[in-house]
Amino acid sequence: MIQLNINGRSHQVDVEPNTPLLWAIREQVGLTGTKYGCGVAQCGACTVHMDGAAVRSCVIPASAAVGKKITTIEGLAKGSVLHKVQKAWVDHDVPQCGYCQTGMVMAVAALLQDKPRPTDADIDATITNICRCGTFQQVREAIHAAAKA
Amino acid sequence: MANAIVHVPATAMRGEIIEIKALVRHPMETGFRHTQLGKPIPRNIITQFVCTYDGTEILRATLHPAITANPQLVFTTVATNSGDIEFRWSGDHGFSLTEKAAIVVQPQ
C-alpha cells in the first residue's frame, strides 16, 4: 500500500512500488483520462503533472510519486470550468481521434505555467507528444490562443 | 499426422441416432487460383465421399471447390449392429483414402 495525492485527494493504492504511476492512476485510482500509448516515455499520452511539472507517468514508479502532488487531466478543470488550455482546444476544435489529446493538454498546461507567452520555438522544444492524427497545426493555434486568454 | 480424423461413438444403443464427424486433410485447390506468376493452379479437390456401415452405404457426398480445405462433414446414422463404419474419400489425381472406425452396439 502506498499513498498518492491525486487531484487534491489522498488515495491508498495497492500496488508494488515499481508499478508505473500510469497504471496506478488508471487501474487503482480509476482515472482513465491519462492514456497508455507506448510505456517507454516516447509518446506523451500519459502526461500528468507532478508538483506542477509535466512528467510521463508510464515510466515513473508509483513509489516515486509518494509525497508529490499529482494532477491528472481530470483535475485540470476547476469543477465545471475548463482550464484555459482545454477551452482553447474546444474553441479551435483541436482533437481528432482525441486519444493523445489529454496528454497533449497536460503538457501544454505545464508549458504555459512555465512560460505564459511561449514562442513557437518554446512550443517546438517543449511539446514533443506524438499525435498520429496530426492535429499539430490546430495545437499550435490553440496554444497561442490559450496564452492570450 | 493423420490424414483423416473421424469421430464415431465407441458404443451406442441399438436404434440410437449417433453423430459422425469425418475430416480429411486436403487442400481442396479450387482450380480458380493462379500462382503469383500468373499461372493457373490446376484443380485438385476431393470429389466423392462415401460412408458405409457394416458394408451398407449410408451416405454419399459429391464435393465441389466451394468446400473448404480439409473438408469436414458431420452427419448422423442409426446404430444398427456392431461392426465397422468405413469412410472413403476420392478425388482428382487419383486421390483415394480410407478410414475405419469400429462401433459396439448394445441391444436395448
Add this chain to the structure above:
Amino acid sequence: MEPADVERDQRRDFLMTAGRVAGGLGLAALAGQAWATPETMQSAVRRVAGDSALRRGKVRLSIPPLVENGNSVEITVSVDSPMTATDYVKSIHVFTEKNPLPEVIGVSLGPRAGRARITTRIRLADSQQVLAVAELSDGSFWSDSADVIVTLAACLESLI
C-alpha cells in the same frame, strides 16, 4: 506449369488460403471460366430438380448472416422428415449464386441416417444468397435460402 514455379509459389502463397498447391498435373485449370450468377445457380438447381417445383419449407439452412472473409463458413442443413423407410430425405444440395461455381455439395442419404442433417464448411467468394434444396422420397423438392454478407475489406470495395 513448371514444378519450380509451383514450389516457388507454394512458398509465397501460403497466406492465400489454407491449401497447398498440388504438384501433380492432370486436370486442366478452370480459371477464366465465367463465375456463377443467379441464373447459372438456377440452371444448377434444375439439373438436380428437373422440372419439379421447388417448395419453401421443411428445409432449414443455418449459416451466419455476417461473415468476415468467407474463407471458411460453417453451414448446417436440416430437413424436417421422420426418416422412415417410406418417408425420408433422399438428398440434400447446396448452391451459391456468386461463387466461381454454383454447386457446393450434394449429399445422398436415406432412412439409415436417422435424421436429415448435415454440417460442413464452405467458401463464399462474396456476399450472396446460399440455397439449400432437399429431395424427399416422394419426389418432391423443398428449399430454404439465406443471405450472407461477407463484410468486405474496409477499403477497396469498389474493386469487386
Add this chain to the structure above:
Amino acid sequence: MDQSLNLSRREFLISTAAVGGGLALGLQLPFGVNAAIAADVVPEVNAWVVIRPDDTVVIRVARSEMGQGTITGLAQLVAEELECDWSKVSTEYPTPGQNLKRNRVWGAFSTGGSRGIRTSHEYVRQGGAVARMMLVQAAANQWKVAASECSTADSVITHQPTGRTVTYGKVANAAGKLPAPDVKGIKLKDPKDWKIAGKSMKRFGAAEKVTGRQVYGFDLKLPGMVNAAIMECPVFGGKLKGFDAAKVSGMKGVKKVLRVGDTAVAVVADTWWHAKTALDALPIDWDLGANAKVSSASIAADLKAGLTASQAFVGNKSGDIKTALAGAARTIDAEYAYPYQNHACMEPMNATARYTPDKCEVWVPTQDGEASFAAVLEASGLPADKCEVYKLDLGGGFGRRGAFQDYVTQAVRIAREMPGTPVKLLWSREEDMRQGRFHPVMQCRMTGSFDANNNLTGLHMRLSGQSILASVRPAIVEKAGGKDPATFQGVAESGEHSLGYTFPNMLVDHAMRNTHVPPGFWRGVNINQNAIFLECFMDELAHAAGEDPVAFRRRFMAKHPRNLAVLNAVAERIGWDKPAPMGLHRGIAQMKAFDSFVAAACEISVEGGNKVKVHRIVAATDSGYAVNPAQIERQVAGSFVYGLSALFMQECTVKDGRIEQENFHSYNSMRIAQMPRVESIIMPGGGPIWGGVGEPTICVAAPAVLNAFFKATGKRIRSVPLKNHGIEMV
C-alpha cells in the same frame, strides 16, 4: 406528399453503389419502421432520427468515428434534410445486431477507403428527409391541414396560412407512428442551398476528449471485469508450442494463463499491469516454422528480381511500349522502393468480451462493427440473435481496425474460457507493432523514352511487390485471373484511382511477389508508393527533358481537367511561376485517389545536405462536394503528418521472420516542431460522384517533398524512409 403518405409503407431499394459496391443483395431498407430497438426508450421518428419532447435530436450513424469527423459530417447531412436545430443534435451508434434485426436499415458499417460519407450520403440524406416529412405530416394531422401548407426550419413546423407553429419534439411521437413516405418521390436539396451541411461545424465530442471523459476501448470498465495481456507468435505463420504457466500463476493478481487459438498465449489478471508483468515473465515455446529464415534482405532480393521478370500482371496500358522503348533516342530509368509500415494507432488494439452460452457481447473500437460482429459469431459459435457488438470511438484506425478483427477473435476466445466474466484484452505497444497488418513492400522500376526532339514517347512502370488482396480478399484476385487490381491505385486505367495523365505509349504492370508478412490497408493504401514512383519519376523525366516539372506534366493532362485544375491551383498558390524565397526549394505532385483529385506543392529548406525543414505545403482537394470544410482541412493536414512521418522515419524491417521495430523509439512519428504550415484549397467540382477525403492527400506530400529535395541538393532519393539515407526532418 399527402398522397404518398397515405400509401402503405413502402420499402426503399437501396442501390448497390450506396451500400458500398459488391453487396448486390437488393437490400430492402424500410424507413420509418419504429418497431424494433428504441421504441420502448425514445421517440424514434425513423431509424436515423430520434427526437425527444425537449426538441433534442439524436441522429444515428452506422459509420465509425476515429478522428476523421465522419460522424459529424454524416449528422450534418441528416440534419440538413431534417431541417432541425443543429445546436440540439447529438449522435449515437446503432449496433450491428440492431442493423441485422432491422434488415440492415443503416446499410454497411464499414468505415474505410475514405467512404464514410461518399458511399452513404444519399441514403442518410433520404433518412433525414423522410423524418422531416413524417414530422410535418404529424403536425398537419394535428392541425387538420394539408402538409403542403407547412414549412420547416430549425426544428419548428409552421403552418404558413395561419402562422401556427409547433416544434419537432411535440409531434415526434405521432410522427413515429405514421407510415414512411416513398423515398423515390423525395428530392434532396441542391448542395448550393445547404445551411448545415457544407459548413465548418465543429466535431462532436471535443469537450469529452480534452477532459478525459471520453471512454475509449482501453478505458472501459465493467463490473467484475478482468484484464488480459496477449502475445502471438512473433514470426508470422509460427505456432504456439507450449508455455510454463506454473512459473507465473503465483504472481500477483494472475487468474489464468491460457492458449488462444494455435498461435497465441494470454495471461488474465485482476489488472492489466499484472497480466502484462506475468506475460513478460512467462516462458513461452514457439514453433517458429520456416518463415524464421526470412529477412528484409531476402524479401528485397526477391522483389528486385521481379523488376525484370518476364511475367507481370498488366494494370494499365496504352499504345505500344515495346516499340517506343526500342525506337527511343534516349531512355532513362530509375528504381524505387517502399517499405513495410505499421499503422501505429495511438490506442493499441483492444476488445472487451463477455461470454455465456446464452449471450456473447463485445465492446470494441472498430472501423466495421459488422466485421466485428462476424468475428464474434465465428469465435463464440453462437447464433446471431445471441451476439452483440457495441462500438466505441477509436483512438485511431487508419485501416488497421476494419478488415482485421484478430483482437476481437482473441478476446472472445479468452472470454469463452471464463464464462460470465467480462475480459478486457489490451495489446501492448510492442504487440501492436509486431502484429500489424502492414503497408505492403513494393519496388518499382520506371523507364521513360524520349525521341530525338526530347518528346516523351513512352513510360513503363514495373511494380514488384506484395499484393494486399491476395492475402486479404483472395476472391477478388481469383476473379481477376490472378491480378490484384488494387496494386494499381492512382495509376489505373479507369475508376476511382485512374491515372491523371495520358501518355502516347505506356505500360503499368505488376510482378506479384508475396511474402509471409501479413499486409493490410494502411491510410491511402497503394497510392502511397505509386504516387512516389510516378510523381518523382515525372520530375526526373521533366529534368531529363530540360523542362519545368509543372509545364512538363501539363503536356499529358489535356484529358484530365480536374487533375489539371488541382495542379494549377497549388502551383498558383505557392507562386510556382516566381522564384522561391531565398533558401527555399519547391516540389509538386498530383494524383486522383478515392475519387478525389489532389495536388500538393511544398517549400523546403535543406541544411548541411541532410537536415530537411518542410516549411509550407499547399494542398488542393477536389472531392466533388465538401460537407465540412474545416474537417477537410484537418484531414489534409493530418494526412501529411501521417504521410511525412512515413516518408522520413518509418520502416518495419524483418529479421528472423519477425518485425524488428517494437515501439516509437525505433518507429518514430512527427512532432509539432516538424509540422509544416499547411494551406488547404478546397475546390469541390461537383458532379455525380462524391470523392473521399481521409486518404487521398496523404500520397502527394511525399513526392512533392522528394522533388523539392532534388531541387535543393541535386540528389534523387528513391527509397523510403529517408532516415536510411541519413536525412532527418527538422
